[in-house]
Amino acid sequence: MNDKVDGRGSWILAYRQHVLHIVTHAIINIVEKPWERVYIDGQPHEHGFKLGSEKHTTEVIVKKSGVIQLTSGVEGLALLKTTKSGFEGYIRDQNTALPETRERMLATEVTASWRYAYESLSSVPQKQQFFTDRYLDVKKDLVDTFYGPPKEGVYSPSxxxxxxLMAKSVLNRFPDISSIKLKMPNIHFLPVNLKNKDNQTIVKFADDVYLPTDEPHGSIQASLSRFWSKM
Structure with a gap:
């Protein structure tokens, strides 16, 4: 399916020719669940695969006039940093109870979608696998910005x-992307410290044992677009 879409939208053109003579526009949604080759003892298995975690999503809105809206994205991209993450510098008032910290785990599951600037079928790149390559490049840019350099990483204040910064990096690097939406809910891992009212240091771990918890949690999301975007 991706090969046909990448080949200058030939699959979309075929759909338009067969369907759009009776409707004004069509919305096409495609979700790719990637299968990844299994490695046994460090060697790629000849015929073994496992289902990957994240999904590659695509939505195309095509009108009879030839005008299109093309959106791609990723869902279920789970990321984790074990250090160089905090939560500080936020607005505080008399009701704020959460203390600031410069050391915590940062875990999330990224849902991202980005809209391309192409507005007609004739403007879609003709290069084979263009959108597959662009998807992989955008996903890599999101991941690289999240983690930072491999040795020193990058500190995240929130x-x-x-x-x-992830959304800004994508817009800066890919001029054919006009807007991007990101949703990154907190997946909390809280430091374990067993104590009671009589002894505050029964078992005090040095930030090396964490308890996963679903509550409380927040869902952080934002959209960034270029000033000329029609998002």
Whole structure:
């Protein structure tokens, strides 16, 4: 399916020729669940595969006039940083109870969608596998911005800040992307510290044992677009 869409939208053209003579526009949604080759003892298995975690999504809105809206994205991209993450510098008032911290785990499951600037079938790139390659490049850029350099990483003062930098990086690097939406809910891993009212240090771990918890949690999301975007 991707090969046909990548080949200058030939699949979309075929759909338009067969269907759009009786409707004004069509919305096409495609979700790719990637299968990944299994490695046994460090060697790629000849015929073994496992289902990958994230999904590659695509939506195309095509009108009888030839005008299109093309959106791609990723769902279920799970990311984790074990250090160089905090939550600080946020607005505080008399009701704020959450203390600031410069050391915590940062875990999230990224849902991202980005809209391309192409507005007609004739403007869609003709290069084979263009959108598959672009999807992989955008996903890599999101991941690289989240983690930072492999040795020193990059400090994150908040999920909100990291989300903004990820979206900004995509717009800066790919001029054919006009807007991007990101959703990054917190997946909390809280440091374990067993204590009671009589002894505050019964078992005090040095930030090396964490308890996963679903509550409380927040869902952070934002949209960034170029000033000329019709998002």
């Amino acid at each position: 999920v909100q800040n990291t989300l903004y």
